[in-house]
Amino acid sequence: MDAKDNLQHGQARGSSAMLYPGLAIVSAATLLLELVLTRIFDVILQSNLSYLVVSSAIFGFGLGGIILMLWPMAAVATERLAARASLAFAACVLALIPLLTLLPFDLKRLVEEPWGQLPLLLILYAGVLAPFLASGLVISIVLTRYASRVHRLYFWDLTGAGVGCVSIFFLPTLIGAGRTMIVVAALATLSAWLFGGRGFRGRDRVAFAAMVVFLVVAVLAGDVEFQAFALKRGALLGSREHAEWSRWDPVSKIDVIDEGSGFRKRVAYDGGAQSSSFFQFDGDFENARRHYFDIVGQQPRYNSGRYVALAHWLERDRSPRTLVIGSAGGQETLAALTWGSRHVDAVEMVCAVIEAARGPYANFIGRIFDDPRVRTVCEEGRSFLRHTDERYDIIQMHSNHTTASIANGARGVNPVYLQTVEAYEEYFSHLTDDGILQINYFVYPRMLTTAAAAWARLFPGDDFKQHLVITSGYVSMTTFLVKRSPWTAGEIAEIRTFLSPDFAAEPRWNYQLLFAPGQPEERNIPGEFFDVPVPPALEARLPYRIAPPTDNKPFFRDLRQVVQKLVPDEQGYVPEMTAQFLNASLRGWLPLEKAHLYALGGLSLVSSMFFVFVPLVWVRQRGLRQAERLPALLYFSCLGLGFVIVELVLLFKCVLIVGHPIRSMATVLFTLLVAAGAGSRASERLSRSVGRAAILIIPVFAVVAVAFVLGFPYIARAALSLGQVKRILLTGACLVPLGMALGMPFPLGIEALRSRSPDLIPWAWGMNGFMTVVGSLVAIVASMRLGFDATLFLAIGFYLVAFFAYLALTRSRGAQTPPISRREEV
DSSP states (O other): OOHHHHHHHOOOOSOOTTHHHHHHHHHHHHHHHHHHHHHHHHHHSOGGGGHHHHHHHHHHHHHHHHHHHHSOOTTSOHHHHHHHHHHHHHHHHHHHHHHHHHOOOOGGGTTTSHHHHHHHHHHHHHHHHHHHHHHHHHHHHHHHHTGGGHHHHHHHHHHHHHHHHHHTTTHHHHHOHHHHHHHHHHHHHHHHHHHHGGGOOTHHHHHHHHHHHHHHHHHHTOOOOOOOOSOBTTBOOOSTTTOSEEEEOSSOEEEEEEOSSSSEEEEEEGGGTEEEEEEOOOSOHHHHHHHTTOEETTEESSSSOGGGGHHHHHTTTSOOEEEEESOTTSHHHHHHHHTTOSEEEEEESOHHHHHHHHTTTTTTTTTGGGSTTEEEEESOHHHHHHTOOOOEEEEEEESOOOOOTGGGTSSSOOOOTTSSHHHHHHHHHTEEEEEEEEEEEEOHHHHHHHHHHHHHHHSTTSOGGGGEEEEEOSTTEEEEEEESSOOOHHHHHHHHHHHSTTTSOOTTOOOOEEEOTTSGGGGGSOGGGGOSSOOHHHHHHOSBOOSOOBTTBOOTTOOBSSSSOOOOOTTSSSOHHHHHHHHHTEETTEEGGGHHHHHHHHHHHHHHIIIIIHHHHHHHHHTOOHHHHHHHHHHHHHHHHHHHHHHHHHHHHTHHHHOSHHHHHHHHHHHHHHHHHHHHHHHHHHHHHHGGGGGGHHHHHHHHHHHHHHHHHHHHHHHTTSOHHHHHHHHHHHHHHHHHHHHSHHHHHHHHHHTTOGGGHHHHHHHHHHHHHHHHHHHHHHHHHHOHHHHHHHHHHHHHHHHHHHHHHHHTTSOOOOOOOGGGOO
8 A cells, every 4th residue: 555545544454465355255245135135126026126226236335435435434444444344234234134024015005105105115225225335335445545456456346246146046046035145244244354354353353253143043044035015916925824835046036826726826926926827737638628618616727718728729630839938837838738739849937937847746737848749948938939940830928028127137127028029020930831929918009010010021011910810818918819821711700709708608707809800800900000110190199109119129018108097999099908007007196117217216316415416515625626526527427327328238138149038147247247357457557558548448448339239130140050158158258348348447547536636536436336326227218218229329428428537637737647566466
């Protein structure tokens, strides 16, 4: 540590040999905590509220820097201060566990009971914020007081975070989410020991011993089951009191619940946010065929509604080849086998459901997934299609678009790659000449325009109307049928028979034909819906979005255009089921699907006071020059904005290459973080060699990022012929140059600031964190409105602004950052 650091921050006492691994462990524990909390929030709350975790983590990180700036605590040795903050991190994590299990907050009740639920929300936010504030303080202390080693410190920080992100994909599955939080607390305690070393004395030793005792007690107490206080699909799920079998899958937590019917068990994803069913079956397909449509206690005996079997019934006894995207509990697979499919590819992304279906519940469901005609694949459906040359007589997908936050990048953005123009092109391309695509999902107008756009690309001049049939299902879900060849009058007559009340006594739902070519129902849908492209006048007059989503803007669920109750019309522009679907998520003035955006925007406004105005007053009181503070403020703010936008966009785009979203997330986060760490380490040598010119890495990054955007379609196509491992390696190879370039500007800025105004370093760290919160909001809104590619160009623009801010910063006082002495290295 050089003399200037000692003068500014006090002599650091004790050994610093364990500084780097201590920092790496804190970073790993912090990212692991952030990701496991998103998993837990998916279970106990609505999935979009998992963004509360992300914003809390970033806010806490930045706030740690601001606290260190306002109260520098120069009299306390660095290692001891970092050790105390690490122990506080561990204690806050342990305290958070009972808070999450006992706090009965429910977002849906917030509007009806604001005075009861708002305090609970604030308590929840404070509880989640506390551990990240403590870990942010640890990192701020180390980076500020050892600013001369920032290149190496940032390397260990990012590398540790990369290891932490990979851990989320196996730790909850192996030991459960509760024990994973205990592991986080144990890692924080270990880092406290590494930081403190022989410097521990008196109260520090007592606190360390107490934390070890708490950890031992927590481990002996066993795993924690997190109760879902939010009402999800009519049931409170998530505890062992309700579940016969539970598993934390890398994608979703799975609970199997006996509903008491005797022939059906519910498969609940993330506390009931989505669900499927295991139906009891004895393996006798002939008997199942005779009784397939039986009703027992006003419940369908073998399915969740006879609409599930429509395509299979139409193709009965023709030995079709079938693909089920999202095989879940197996009702679609059972329907396919019952009505004579000769082969079924059952594709399911949540491997724990396959484990349950082929393990403890195999006999209950008649071992359908062990049938020689069935091939079970744990894979994302779109990825499976992109890497197979098979053609199918039936492709079926039943409302299986995951709500799990971690499958969407653990962020509030919710892309649906199964509902884009490119996805429908792949469905149609994998159908046989008379094949049928059956999709059961909500809001058919946007499905219609998306399918029509894909059809026009593949079969220009062929009237899409002749290939489409839409029927009602239950609640607001429809059955969307597209046939590769035109529907005949005889086939439509068969569909009418299937839908008629006389076909099967199913008292709960009234099935209807909503659209069929050449039939009276054709008038139910305005002809403009079939125009490609969608007429601008139609988009303007509708109260919901109808423009077809694409792989560049895959936000199918971003439907709401007005915050008001929708009223169905007789002309078909606002169908009753569309209005029901959108109205169901509206609570007064609050659309629940956008709650995280409002919360994030409000948090950004409130937190700006802590991150901008309070430090500005402090800076003026200390007499620090404007020549340094304004360029520094702009530089680190733009780095925070740009980094998180690039990270989010790459998380979503690379799903199309890697395939499975969990593997994609692991690949992107690990590669970016570790490569950025390597870039930080390399920037030290670069700075020594070329000095101020090292910042030219930002224009280099801009060129590499533009090349990535332009070359991405070719990379994605090249990946189609590769296996999973090779696709992961290809993705990593493409991201390494980007990651290394992303890791260099931050340490270069800290190095420049250290020689000019080291008291501003905590503020630089805080502003970088704060603008990451803002950048997350910018990334969400920009991606939804402009698309991923335009949003990535926006991030490049922020980095270029940072480039010029750096030039202004390094011109102040004219002095170049002194080279790092070998005496300062650990």
